[in-house]
Amino acid sequence: MNVEWKKYDVLVIGSGGAGSHAAHAASNKGASVLVVSKDPLGVSDTKISEGLATVRESGSNDDSVETLSENIKMAGADLSIESLTNAFSQDSKLAYDKYRENGLRPTISLKSQTPKPLPLPLGGHTRRRTVGHNNSGIAFAHANWNAIVSKGEINYKEDCWIIDIIVDKKTVIGAVAYDAQKGIILAIQCPSVIIAAGGLSTIYFPKTDTLRGNTGDSYALAVRAGADMVDMEQIQFLPFCLTSPPSYEGLLAGEPVTASFLGVLRDKNKNIILDSVFLRTRAQCSEAIMKSVEKGNGTINGGAFLDMSANKRAPKSGPYFMEYLKTSLPSAYNNVRQALSKPASQCDELWEVRPGAHYMMGGLRVNEFGASVAGELYGKVDLGVSGLFAAGQSMGGLFGANRLGSTSLTEGAVFGLRSGEAAAKNSIYNPLKLQSNDKFLKKISEIDNILVTKGKYSSSSIKKDIQKACWKNLGPIRDKKRLNKMRKLIELWKKKIKNIRIEDTLIWNQSFIEYIEVKNMIDTAEIMLFAAEERNGSIGGHVRIDCKNISMFSKPYSTVVNINNDKSFNVKRVYRNRTPLKRMLFYKLEEIKRLLEAKTIRFLPLSIKDKILEKKYKNIMENNDEMSSIYPGSPEAAIGEKTTL
Amino acid sequence: MKQNSKDILDIKIVTHKDGKDKVVEFQYRKSSINEKTMALDVLLQAQDTILPNLAFRYGCRARNCGVCTIDINNLPRIACRSVVRNGDVLKAMNTLPVLSDLVVKRDNISRQLRGKLKTNTTKNDLNVEAPKEYHELTACIECYACLEKCPMHEKNSDDLKPNYEKEYKWGNPFTLLKLQTVILDPLTSKDDVKCSINSAIDFGLETCLDCPGCKCGVGIDLKGKVIKPLVEKSGLLK
Numbered sequence: 088m089n090v091e092w093k094k095y096d097v098l099v100i101g102s103g104g105a106g107s108h109a110a111h112a113a114s115n116k117g118a119s120v121l122v123v124s125k126d127p128l129g130v131s132d133t134k135i136s137e138g139l140a141t142v143r144e145s146g147s148n149d150d151s152v153e154t155l156s157e158n159i160k161m162a163g164a165d166l167s168i169e170s171l172t173n174a175f176s177q178d179s180k181l182a183y184d185k186y187r188e189n190g191l192r193p194t195i196s197l198k199s200q201t202p203k204p205l206p207l208p209l210g211g212h213t214r215r216r217t218v219g220h221n222n223s224g225i226a227f228a229h230a231n232w233n234a235i236v237s238k239g240e241i242n243y244k245e246d247c248w249i250i251d252i253i254v255d256k257k258t259v260i261g262a263v264a265y266d267a268q269k270g271i272i273l274a275i276q277c278p279s280v281i282i283a284a285g286g287l288s289t290i291y292f293p294k295t296d297t298l299r300g301n302t303g304d305s306y307a308l309a310v311r312a313g314a315d316m317v318d319m320e321q322i323q324f325l326p327f328c329l330t331s332p333p334s335y336e337g338l339l340a341g342e343p344v345t346a347s348f349l350g351v352l353r354d355k356n357k358n359i360i361l362d363s364v365f366l367r368t369r370a371q372c373s374e375a376i377m378k379s380v381e382k383g384n385g386t387i388n389g390g391a392f393l394d395m396s397a398n399k400r401a402p403k404s405g406p407y408f409m410e411y412l413k414t415s416l417p418s419a420y421n422n423v424r425q426a427l428s429k430p431a432s433q434c435d436e437l438w439e440v441r442p443g444a445h446y447m448m449g450g451l452r453v454n455e456f457g458a459s460v461a462g463e464l465y466g467k468v469d470l471g472v473s474g475l476f477a478a479g480q481s482m483g484g485l486f487g488a489n490r491l492g493s494t495s496l497t498e499g500a501v502f503g504l505r506s507g508e509a510a511a512k513n514s515i516y517n518p519l520k521l522q523s524n525d526k527f528l529k530k531i532s533e534i535d536n537i538l539v540t541k542g543k544y545s546s547s548s549i550k551k552d553i554q555k556a557c558w559k560n561l562g563p564i565r566d567k568k569r570l571n572k573m574r575k576l577i578e579l580w581k582k583k584i585k586n587i588r589i590e591d592t593l594i595w596n597q598s599f600i601e602y603i604e605v606k607n608m609i610d611t612a613e614i615m616l617f618a619a620e621e622r623n624g625s626i627g628g629h630v631r632i633d634c635k636n637i638s639m640f641s642k643p644y645s646t647v648v649n650i651n652n653d654k655s656f657n658v659k660r661v662y663r664n665r666t667p668l669k670r671m672l673f674y675k676l677e678e679i680k681r682l683l684e685a686k687t688i689r690f691l692p693l694s695i696k697d698k699i700l701e702k703k704y705k706n707i708m709e710n711n712d713e714m715s716s717i718y719p720g721s722p723e724a725a726i727g728e729k730t731t732l
Numbered sequence: 733m734k735q736n737s738k739d740i741l742d743i744k745i746v747t748h749k750d751g752k753d754k755v756v757e758f759q760y761r762k763s764s765i766n767e768k769t770m771a772l773d774v775l776l777q778a779q780d781t782i783l784p785n786l787a788f789r790y791g792c793r794a795r796n797c798g799v800c801t802i803d804i805n806n807l808p809r810i811a812c813r814s815v816v817r818n819g820d821v822l823k824a825m826n827t828l829p830v831l832s833d834l835v836v837k838r839d840n841i842s843r844q845l846r847g848k849l850k851t852n853t854t855k856n857d858l859n860v861e862a863p864k865e866y867h868e869l870t871a872c873i874e875c876y877a878c879l880e881k882c883p884m885h886e887k888n889s890d891d892l893k894p895n896y897e898k899e900y901k902w903g904n905p906f907t908l909l910k911l912q913t914v915i916l917d918p919l920t921s922k923d924d925v926k927c928s929i930n931s932a933i934d935f936g937l938e939t940c941l942d943c944p945g946c947k948c949g950v951g952i953d954l955k956g957k958v959i960k961p962l963v964e965k966s967g968l969l970k
Binding site for chain 1: 749750763767768769770772773779780784785786787789790791792793794796797798799812813831832833835837838839842845846847848849850851852853858859860861862866867870871872873874913914917
């Protein structure tokens, strides 16, 4: 393949919430920026998200940096790094305003003259601070798109796959990419690279609600560049994804909070496996479902039943509940309406749900400016890979073992902006001093060798195997046996991709694209496996059925994985500070208090219950303005379905 | 199994490699007789079986990401939520240059607006609500179904080769929608509103005067909410 050489100050990999803000910030600092994206501009998990953003102090005056920071840390089982949670909490308003400067327009509360938050705090947040938006994530995607396109100074390439980041003496000197539009190799020389290429949920299939492109590129590129990876065993599963029909499998049906005051989870025998669902975190719900499945009480499609009929049955509060359900997460409710029967979508029947891989809490080990760090405890910049940055889902250490709802869109913007500025500074103070192009040429000749491989395996079939095996052995339920199985499979896949079949096409060579992605999936699965083996207990998003739960009183630790010179992996533990016992007990007591209150309501006689709930709904839904009438996903809006049905 | 069996769908997939089209007859196997088969299901199964290197875009499977648009029987459809029937033909969109199989080159459209979209506001008070129409337009998922039969976009036809990093001279409903969004934004300055109207005229807004109107992939009223207000503001009617 022909090679084209390019020079930039900053290379941004990815064009979603994190990448677009990083590019914008770096460009504002005067850096020349190239954004490389394998999917079209702005097509990211941000675009398909529910469009909920955490904005500190949007719902109450008694919210603060400390409270928000502590909420994140408590949810993350003390694995979260304080400098990161503080940066997040500090900048959440500023980052949200950046979105608004690029065209995001929320509903404004008449009373407080601030963006209007959702009626209930999402599970784990102790304050109302989640702002919802018309058109959900699509409104955010427009803002991201605008951030890159508007000024006209940011260069970008779609349909372009980064193959590897090039590093010399632990310092970034550029990257090599496959430009599928032109059918050439790009050799990009630059002193700073920001990885903002999203998560890894596509290593599980079909059990995900997120984008196809999440093949773990962020993590594979970072680890091969020599960076430390943190908390890589911590994947968040959304508890309530649809199980059928096939076209809707894995798509979001609701969040714990939308189950409302009387929603419960039941197993196949209709026994309650979790009550007061609306107060639980995503991890608690997923765990309850998967434990019931493991006991043999799972539903036909390996899940559980979400039962919200009690909400609906109450004569006075029932209509309020339905309104609440429809408007809180409109696109999730739309999935339900299209996929399930009418009685089910009216909540008269149960919803069959199952966890779906959603978000990677772990990632590149960074400091509060998104720069790669290594070493003991919280790591040091001078030990990390110089010039390497990460933002958004690519980075780790912020959310620890579990992420609170609505925090990821904010995370992308906060750390996108921070890493963008830091990368621009790095490029100005540490410009490239290239002695030779040897490192690039070596990588290019490796690629040329792969391109002529005429083996017997197709990458797309290996992809399928990985997806099935990861769900089974590296999913929400884990034990020693499953992890050992995973290790054997990874060795097998590694052998197979050496014997792969690559076509001769130059422009959009699908077999080569699949190869790049499969390689990233295998490397990412291996990082996760090392981390999962080191984590010998249940914490956060997954359950180790062969180990005890990790006690909240033990010293918290994170796993750190990196690569050796001989391409083998290393894993170690780094210890974290535990929240003072007094605060933890306070949180626990608050939780118990809320659960008790919820339980009491559930067991009251219907007429009294109905009255109390009606009042509660009236309270939370007051002034809830009408949502826009057109949003993607509604049957009225689909010319495709209208004409072919 | 026999061809006429109820759980088989005969679909034609038009592949495209190195500048040449080829029609592949594909028999899709349904998982159950009642399955509502979407075009994307067919493409995925074809890739799993007889066409391992079939190139097509998809993202979210829920009509949100806007990248899986293809032509079904020569009309643009969002593949993940378009039901297919026996005999349907799946092909790359005819309105953009084909890179491979069902993949088209999209970025010449966004490049049109580089430096022309005045969305960067630095006003102090961001706590201003946008009108309802603004949100009706940000429902756009950028599926580019609106390019179909757009006479303004067709003027680019000399350019409809996969030219790299080249922007189109003439606009399309999506370009106009982005400009109209800026105009509807209460935070846009008067100068920037003027600028956006002038950009719309430069992109060939005049063409819209003789056009019966465009069709949106997700149901936005393009004619009423984008073209009409732009034409009215442009002074082209005088």
